[in-house]
Amino acid sequence: MAQIPVEETLAERLWQEIMNSSFDDWTVRVAALVIATLLAPFVARLIGRLTSWLKEVFTASGRLKRAEQAVAKDGNGIWLAKNFHIDQPVDYRRIRRGIPVITIANLKGGVGKTTIAANLLAHYSIAKQERVLAIDFDYQGSLSSMMLSEADHDALFEEQSDTRTCRASHLIEHATVDWLLSVPNSVEGSRLDRAKVIPSFYSLAATENRLMIEWLLGRKDIDIRFRLAELILSDRVQDRFDRVIIDAPPRLTTACIQALAASNSVIIPTVLDSLSAQAVGTFVDQLRIHQKLWPYLRIAGVVGNMTSKDLGVDADGKPIEGDEALERMNAVEVDAKVACEDALERSLQTSNTPLRDAKIFSPHTFIPDKAELSRAAGERIAYASASNAAPIQQVRRAFDRLGDEIDSRYASWN
Ligand SMILES: Nc1ncnc2c1ncn2[C@@H]1O[C@H](COP(=O)(O)OP(=O)(O)O)[C@@H](O)[C@H]1O
Ligand SMILES: [Mg+2]
Known part of the structure; x- marks a missing residue:
């Protein structure tokens, strides 16, 4: 060891x-x-x-x-992106019985949306003495300039340049009922003094983009698609106005989506040619695809605009309807009308009611091509003109016919 x-x-x-x-x-x-x-x-x-x-x-x-999913190629577009809960207003179905809220829309430009919105609201405001709320959701602001005095328009334009926001921007983002009711009836001349306009300027586009992106990124605690619907459905707005008319842009922007989701009907103006008839089909497809967002929306009708003749009166100025009005259309117009009807049927056969009940308006309510309407474009509303000259009277009668037809559609739904 x-x-x-x-x-x-x-x-x-x-x-x-x-x-x-x-x-x-x-x-x-x-x-x-x-x-x-x-x-x-x-x-x-x-x-x-x-x-x-x-x-x-x-x-x-x-x-x-x-x-990323929201803009995926195989998706249904941003506004129906998967994983986005649809947060409709409480008791959304009230919209069916509420005041008429009409969006004038078509994804094609230059078909007369603004002209029809402006003259139709003048019809309701002047001939029917209604309190109309007009909303301009096209950032080009044509309806705004047609409804405001030059001084008011210039002042608001300056304001939006400084603040980078306009009343339409405010409406789709922050507006309260109190704010909406406090907007002055700053409307051209006294003939339209019952109407109120929410004007828009170029700053609307930036607000729309920002809202859409914030919502897509989940930074909004409300469903921005129903912001306007919530406001319009409030009792005080329903009591204060008899009707709302919205001039939509030719794109499914944030404001356009809010407009359709807040409306109980949409009117689709079209020029009666084959390309425009195709565009009607494209727009109606979009209405159907997005029907989940607006289950109570109806298509009040497709309205032919700039027809070669006044289809509502005969050569002696006597009112006509039905087949007689149809016979006054030229061949291109008749073909386009048939193409629009086919497009509605094809597009809506798989949709649910009430969207499926869409019809084209009857030809005697179509709007003729009138120099008075194009001359007034962007500046004045021909219907509200002080003149009583024959062509202005013709314009008024055309919009009176269309207004009456819209009212009878609304009556038939209730
Ligand atoms: N019935 C009509 N008669 C004559 N010109 C019209 C008529 N409807 C629209 N216009 C003109 O056509 C152009 C486009 O109309 P607008 O209402 O601005 O279309 P949108 O709003 O669809 O772009 C404008 O210059 C307008 O004055
Ligand atoms: Mg327009």
């Missing part, structure tokens, strides 16, 4: 002694306590930061995925 040298055993024992004595229990504890006290806040902060950073990364990637 090998002997362990005495020196070695001694050295080992000495080392252990030193170790034991230098790391005495209470010294270690105090030292650990001091270090822990000093480091604890830093460590806690670090852990907190790390957790919130991880949370942010996860939320951001979730939001991005949602946004």
